[in-house]
Amino acid sequence: MKLPAGTRDWLPAELQRKHAVEAALRAVFAARDYAEVQTPHFERFDVLASGLGAESAAAAFLFADRSGTQLALRPEMTTPIARLVSSRMRGAALPLRLCYLQPAFRYDEPQEGRMREFTAAGLELIGADGLEADAESLFSALEALDAVGLREARIDINHVAIVESVLDGFAFEARVRAACHEAIATRNLVSLRATLDAAGRASAAPVLVELAMARGGTDVLDTAARLCGSETGRAGLERLRALLARAQDLGYAGRVGIDLALLRDIAYYTGLVFEGYVEQAGFPICGGGRYDDLLPRFGFAAGAVGWSLAVERVLIALERRP
Amino acid sequence: MSLTVGVPKGALYDEAAARLRAAGIDAPEDPGRRLTCTTADGTRLLFLRPTDVPAYVEFGAADCGIVGADVLWESERNVSELADLGFGACRLVVAARRVDRYHEGAPFPTFLRVASKFTKSAEAYFAERDIPVQIVKLHGSVELSPLVGLADLIVDLVATGNTLREHDLVVVDEIARSTARFVVNPVRFRSAYGAIVDLLGRLDPGAAS
Numbered sequence: 001m002k003l004p005a006g007t008r009d010w011l012p013a014e015l016q017r018k019h020a021v022e023a024a025l026r027a028v029f030a031a032r033d034y035a036e037v038q039t040p041h042f043e044r045f046d047v048l049a050s051g052l053g054a055e056s057a058a059a060a061f062l063f064a065d066r067s068g069t070q071l072a073l074r075p076e077m078t079t080p081i082a083r084l085v086s087s088r089m090r091g092a093a094l095p096l097r098l099c100y101l102q103p104a105f106r107y108d109e110p111q112e113g114r115m116r117e118f119t120a121a122g123l124e125l126i127g128a129d130g131l132e133a134d135a136e137s138l139f140s141a142l143e144a145l146d147a148v149g150l151r152e153a154r155i156d157i158n159h160v161a162i163v164e165s166v167l168d169g170f171a172f173e174a175r176v177r178a179a180c181h182e183a184i185a186t187r188n189l190v191s192l193r194a195t196l197d198a199a200g201r202a203s204a205a206p207v208l209v210e211l212a213m214a215r216g217g218t219d220v221l222d223t224a225a226r227l228c229g230s231e232t233g234r235a236g237l238e239r240l241r242a243l244l245a246r247a248q249d250l251g252y253a254g255r256v257g258i259d260l261a262l263l264r265d266i267a268y269y270t271g272l273v274f275e276g277y278v279e280q281a282g283f284p285i286c287g288g289g290r291y292d293d294l295l296p297r298f299g300f301a302a303g304a305v306g307w308s309l310a311v312e313r314v315l316i317a318l319e320r321r322p
Numbered sequence: 323m324s325l326t327v328g329v330p331k332g333a334l335y336d337e338a339a340a341r342l343r344a345a346g347i348d349a350p351e352d353p354g355r356r357l358t359c360t361t362a363d364g365t366r367l368l369f370l371r372p373t374d375v376p377a378y379v380e381f382g383a384a385d386c387g388i389v390g391a392d393v394l395w396e397s398e399r400n401v402s403e404l405a406d407l408g409f410g411a412c413r414l415v416v417a418a419r420r421v422d423r424y425h426e427g428a429p430f431p432t433f434l435r436v437a438s439k440f441t442k443s444a445e446a447y448f449a450e451r452d453i454p455v456q457i458v459k460l461h462g463s464v465e466l467s468p469l470v471g472l473a474d475l476i477v478d479l480v481a482t483g484n485t486l487r488e489h490d491l492v493v494v495d496e497i498a499r500s501t502a503r504f505v506v507n508p509v510r511f512r513s514a515y516g517a518i519v520d521l522l523g524r525l526d527p528g529a530a531s
Contacts, residue, residue: 154512187403187511188403190405215511259512277513
């Protein structure tokens, strides 16, 4: 009578709490005029893999149909929706506002907050660039966290161009650059220093360590402005500055912070990235960002920004509340 | 905000506790049979098996912790390594019987058996070199295995080298050098940022530069 690792049953009282969270999320999606869509639980692996980065693709459950075609349970919802929009909804008026609340599956080591079957909820704003679209996505995530009852949740934001710009400034060889990027993203200062030492570039350590440790408010943006050489990096900083100001105006001051080392482990992000968290949980509650290169991979020239959360993580955070 | 810190019992304990005391956290000389204690400044210490520290930190049950790099290599846990604390130095090495002369370049047998507690590190080492091996997971006295024909090579931690010498084993290659590390939960790094950066600065004054 054993269940497979990373799966669970929902008894009536538990399911009731889950449904309450889902209803609160759907209300936020509806108030923002996002339309819910559904895609198959499994798809052709080659199609999903062309959108997912290597890490997400590696986490997919794989199986084959009788003709030997490789199929995968979707590990997340953004790629299937990008595929859907790029094919069946090509003619739709942009911007397009879509949301989902569906099971997804990841072949990870199961642990708290990381189940192999989980309920993904989120929204995607497709075909809209610029500050307004980024703000809509970011603040809808805060609204969703409020709506499910996590009013103390905070969101850290970053822009992927900032780290790129600082790394560009050092003109590392590709292998060193990739190792530095990885060390900053995981905030592994020991490996960052070791990489630079081994490459004979120890003089870069103070700047990159400062970048990896930088977290806070507008003060952090001033630090970053000093480190950031390129036009795209500075544009990224300005985007973050504008979002912080917007947070202030909307009454979210103190709930949005800057973390210059926040680089989500999904490869498709191209601009703003963000992650929400609460004190009582050691894992992020929600995450998202801008992914302008994903739909073009499916032959549809449109940028997009979105976020998602796992309903199960919200439930753990709610249960753990002091 | 006060932090919860995972502290390894065993070989690293004395130096870890001394380092915490130098940082203003009065860790006890000997935790005895206690599982946890709260120090005068409100820091909560969890006394853990060394190999359990990464799990406590990754789950957020501890905000941060002190752990040997060798344990981190094996655990593959998602924690941020903020500082190399320098103590607890040892080497992860490939070793063999002196008479087999692998250390002098004698070729390995085609079917190579390697015994280790550090199976992930051992696997990665031989995979990188494209050497097919059968790894035998052992839990202690790994140095016995080549003497009785269980394995051709061992992958093990060496601090002084005395154990190898006593059994007439020699180092064939060094895989990595391990020292104690200060690790944090990536999300707690944000929610307890001030306290973490403060503790990092006290544990490792050179860390922030």
